Amino acid sequence: xxxxxxxxxxxxxxxxxxxxxxxxxxxxxxxxxxxxxxxxxxxxxxxxxxxxxxxxxxxxxxxxxxxxxxxxxxxxxxxxxxxxxxxxxxxxxxxxxxxxxxxxxxxxxxxxxxxxxxxxxxxxxxxxxxxxxxxxxxxxxxxxxxxxxxxxxxxxxxxxxxxxxxxxxxxxxxxxxxxxxxxxxxxxxxxxxxxxxxxxxxxxxxxxxxxxxxxxxxxxxxxxxxxxxxxxxxxxxxxxxxxxxxxxxxxxxxxxxxxxxxxxxxxxxxxxxxxxxxxxxxxxxxxxxxxxxxxxxxxxxxxxxxxxxxxxxxxxxxxxxxxxxxxxxxxxxxxxxxxxxxxxxxxxxxxxxxxxxxxxxxxxxxxxxxxxxxxxxxxxxxxxxxxxxxxxxxxxxxxxxxxxxxxxx
Amino acid sequence: xxxxxxxxxxxxxxxxxxxxxxxxxxxxxxxxxxxxxxxxxxxxxxxxxxxxxxxxxxxxxxxxxxxxxxxxxxxxxxxxxxxxxxxxxxxxxxxxxxxxxxxxxxxxxxxxxxxxxxxxxxxxxxxxxxxxxxxxxxxxxxxxxxxxxxxxxxxxxxxxxxxxxxxxxxxxxxxxxxxxxxxxxxxxxxxxxxxxxxxxxxxxxxxxxxxxxxxxxxxxxxxxxxxxxxxxx
Numbered sequence: 087x088x089x090x091x092x093x094x095x096x097x098x099x100x101x102x103x104x105x106x107x108x109x110x111x112x113x114x115x116x117x118x119x120x121x122x123x124x125x126x127x128x129x130x131x132x133x134x135x136x137x138x139x140x141x142x143x144x145x146x147x148x149x150x151x152x153x154x155x156x157x158x159x160x161x162x163x164x165x166x167x168x169x170x171x172x173x174x175x176x177x178x179x180x181x182x183x184x185x186x187x188x189x190x191x192x193x194x195x196x197x198x199x200x201x202x203x204x205x206x207x208x209x210x211x212x213x214x215x216x217x218x219x220x221x222x223x224x225x226x227x228x229x230x231x232x233x234x235x236x237x238x239x240x241x242x243x244x245x246x247x248x249x250x251x252x253x254x255x256x257x258x259x260x261x262x263x264x265x266x267x268x269x270x271x272x273x274x275x276x277x278x279x280x281x282x283x284x285x286x287x288x289x290x291x292x293x294x295x296x297x298x299x300x301x302x303x304x305x306x307x308x309x310x311x312x313x314x315x316x317x318x319x320x321x322x323x324x325x326x327x328x329x330x331x332x333x334x335x336x337x338x339x340x341x342x343x344x345x346x347x348x349x350x351x352x353x354x355x356x357x358x359x360x361x362x363x364x365x366x367x368x369x370x371x372x373x374x375x376x377x378x379x380x381x382x383x384x385x386x387x388x389x390x391x392x393x394x395x396x397x398x399x400x401x402x403x404x405x406x407x408x409x410x411x412x413x414x415x416x417x418x419x420x421x422x423x424x425x426x427x428x429x430x431x432x433x434x435x436x437x438x439x440x441x442x443x444x445x446x447x448x449x450x451x452x453x454x455x456x457x458x459x460x461x462x463x464x465x466x467x468x469x470x471x472x473x474x475x476x477x478x479x480x481x482x483x484x485x486x487x488x489x490x491x492x493x494x495x
Numbered sequence: 496x497x498x499x500x501x502x503x504x505x506x507x508x509x510x511x512x513x514x515x516x517x518x519x520x521x522x523x524x525x526x527x528x529x530x531x532x533x534x535x536x537x538x539x540x541x542x543x544x545x546x547x548x549x550x551x552x553x554x555x556x557x558x559x560x561x562x563x564x565x566x567x568x569x570x571x572x573x574x575x576x577x578x579x580x581x582x583x584x585x586x587x588x589x590x591x592x593x594x595x596x597x598x599x600x601x602x603x604x605x606x607x608x609x610x611x612x613x614x615x616x617x618x619x620x621x622x623x624x625x626x627x628x629x630x631x632x633x634x635x636x637x638x639x640x641x642x643x644x645x646x647x648x649x650x651x652x653x654x655x656x657x658x659x660x661x662x663x664x665x666x667x668x669x670x671x672x673x674x675x676x677x678x679x680x681x682x683x684x685x686x687x688x689x690x691x692x693x694x695x696x697x698x699x700x701x702x703x704x705x706x707x708x709x710x711x712x713x714x715x716x717x718x719x720x721x722x723x724x725x726x727x728x
Contacts, residue, residue: 091610102592401588404549405649406577406605408570485569489549492588 096419106394110387110420111427114468117380118428121373121464122435122456128369130446130454132362145186145316146219147325148349149308149332158339167336167345169305177308177328184313184324189213190292191307194299196266198288200252207248209265209288211295212309219309220278227259227274234273234291241294243274245285265290268298312352318359321352373464380468385475388420392479399483400492409484416480417473424472428465436461496656496688497523497546502555504541515541517711518555523690525656528683530691530699533708540661542708543692547580547659548572560656577606581650585662587642589634589649595621596630599648606653620648624678640671647678657688664698676701 100107151167174190193210210216217229229243242263249258258272265288278284296302312321329348330340338345392399399412439454446454504516515538523529533539544550545557548567557564560579567575581602582588589598600617608616621627624644626637634642643663650658660679664672676698683689683703691702699705700719707715 091604094610095604098592098597397588398590401590402601402605403569403573404547404576404582404588405602406573406653408573408605410570411573411605487550489544492549492584 092415092418095415096422099415099419100423106391107423110384110391111423111430113383113387114380114424114427114472115431115434117376117383117468118431118461118465119435119438121376121380122432122461123438124372124376125369125460126435126439126454126456127446127451128365128372129456130443130451132365132369133453134451135358135362135365144351144355145311145314145321146351147308147310147312147321147328148347149310149328150306150347151336152344152347154338154342154345156339156342156345158342159337161337165345167338169308169332171303171305173332173335174305174308177310180331181324181328184316184320186311186313187215187218188311189216189219189309190305191216191309192292192295192299192305193307194266196288198248198252198266199264200258200261203252205251207265207286207288209242209290209295211290211292213292215311216289216309217276219311220280220284222276222278222284225275225277226257227272229274229276230289230291235293238293238297239291240268240270240298241273241290242270243276243289244272245287246275246277247282247285248288249275251286316352318352318356322350322356325350325352377464377467381471381475384420384424384468384472388472388476389479391420392416392476392483396483396486397492400486400488400490403484403488404492409481412484413477413480416483417476420472420476421469424469425465428468432461432465496525496527496560497521497690498556498558499546500556502542502545502557503553504538504545504550505553506541515711516545516552519708519711519713521706521713521716523688525688526683526686528680528689528691528703529706530693530702530704531706531708532693532696532699534694536710537708538711539692539694539708543659543661543690546657546690547582548576573605577602577653579656581653581655581658583643583646583650583658583660583663585665587634587639587646587666589642589645591634594631594633595626595637595645598634598645599652602649602653617648617652620652621645623651624648638671639667640674643667643671643675644678647675647682651682651687655687657690658682660689660691662693663691664693664695672698 151169154161154163154165154167157163171190174188178185178188189212191210191212193208195206196209198205198207212230213235214230214232217224222229224243225246227243230241233239234241242265244258244263252258252263253261258275261272263270263272270290278287296304312324316324325348329346332338332346333340333342336346399407402412436456439456443454499519499521502516502519503514505512505514519542531539531542541550545552548559548564551567559575590601593601596614596617599620600613603613603616618627618630621630624647626641626644626648629637629641634645637645647658647663658679663679664675667675679689679691680701689702691698693699702719704716704718706713
């Protein structure tokens with residue numbers, strides 16, 4: 087198949103007709119360059135979206151209680167609804183399929199003192215699963231574990247900024263810390279992608295908190311992450327079902343929006359995912375449009391190339407070139423130019439994205455990039471387009487009677 | 496070598512059609528040096544195109560080297576052209592971005608001859624037309640006469656049975672014309688059939704047989720007496 091003579095013929099034709107070759111190559115380079123840039127920027131926008139919604143686990147559901155606003159079944163308006171530990175057990179056991187993780191959460195604002203430094207922070211009593219729900223990451227030491235829960239240990243995991251506020255540059259792990267007047271041992275320091283506020287929390291075992299503050303069975307909030315296998319609609323239905331059961335149990339009217347609250351990230355996810363789909367469609371249209379423009383460009387160039395060469399093709403036919411020789415020559419030339427120029431456009435586009443990428447972050451374009459299969463797909467599309475675009479005029483040129491072609495000028 | 500019987504050819508022009516060749520009978524034997532004379536519109540170029548397999552006839556029979564030319568597809572025509580025919584055109588028809596040597600060797604490329612052999616053969620023919628030193632020049636660096644000699648070398652390089660020349664001197668001055676005709680005579684003397692189309696008496700008179708064409712029919716067909724020198728100089 088590889089015919090060095092034919093390639094020599096093609097290289098000569100390309101290099102001796104620089105304007106023509108550059109023109110057709112430029113169209114393809116430009117199309118692929120634009121395609122790469124637009125696609126890369128689109129991906130960058132998507133990356134920004136993903137990051138914006140990555141503060142907490144994306145599949146989280148929070149449930150909390152408050153005061154009734156509707157009188158129902160003997161409950162007056164303004165009655166405080168209070169969850170108990172058995173609600174936790176009930177939900178955990180009845181929705182084991184739908185739940186990925188569940189943790190109760192009680193919290194209060196407390197004064198925290200380390201030697202001469204003091205400040206107020208939020209102390210949260212939670213289960214070990216809460217770390218996952220908050221997407222918190224341990225920087226040093228460890229997070230709470232079930233031994234802490236069972237032994238009701240007086241230990242705390244503190245946010246990165248708590249350590250910074252109270253200990254400065256020193257490590258806080260294994261130090262003692264006075265929280266709300268009680269001494270705790272610091273077992274770990276965490277960071278949280280949710281931002282500064284979330285890095286000023288202090289976590290202690292839920293059981294410890296219940297014992298130290300009132301020694302009750304009271305439970306204020308649930309943090310849940312639903313099974314990621316659930317569809318968004320199933321997750322929303324799951325949240326609504328829990329809400330209905332809790333409302334029935336505590337004699338809360340279905341119309342009461344305040345007494346028991348539930349926030350389901352799934353509803354937010356639906357909006358985000360709709361937005362992502364919208365963005366994806368936009369990117370697709372832009373990319374597709376660019377490709378079409380490229381295809382049209384290369385087609386026009388091919389028609390021009392063939393008409394410019396009519397006389398040369400006539401000479402070649404007069405000295406013995408078969409129609410197949412003519413078609414093959416034109417196609418091979420156009421495929422070669424398209425492939426090389428497409429590759430050049432790709433390199434250029436990826437290079438620009440790499441260089442310009444960091445400075446685009448303030449425009450909500452994060453890490454703009456394009457996957458190799460997509461670019462290769464685009465280039466192959468253009469090559470195929472070049473072949474089709476080149477084939478028709480080449481075929482026509484090959485059919486022109488030599489006598490007509492020779493008289494062309 | 497070339498045998499034509501009752502050949503007809505019409506060209507459609509708009510709704511009308513022009514009857515260009517109206518029953519031509521012509522027999523050219525191997526080794527002949529024939530010129531077709533006629534004013535423009537006489538049908539001489541059409542005849543050459545048909546003989547050269549660049550165009551197809553409507554009616555009649557055409558035998559090339561004993562083979563009846565009929566239902567010729569492009570591929571077969573290309574092969575026959577490459578095998579039997581060499582062309583020389585009025586406007587030279589060299590490929591502008593190829594050197595003299597590359598132009599001469601093009602028919603050999605389509606014949607499938609290896610590059611090395613191609614270049615050797617082509618160089619021999621360039622030498623034969625006196626342009627060996629110009630082998631690496633592009634057509635636009637050559638004079639008209641030199642271009643035509645390159646074209647003649649290209650026509651000869653496949654060792655065809657017939658050389659077809661369409662107004663080979665039409666774009667040349669009389670001195671250059673004579674040198675080109677001398678070259679064609681030499682080729683003929685070596686046994687090659689040469690078929691020239693011209694409207695100039697002095698060119699025709701240098702051939703061995705003159706066929707006069709008028710309005711699509713042959714009006715005379717005679718041998719010339721002393722074809723060695725031009726008549727009016």
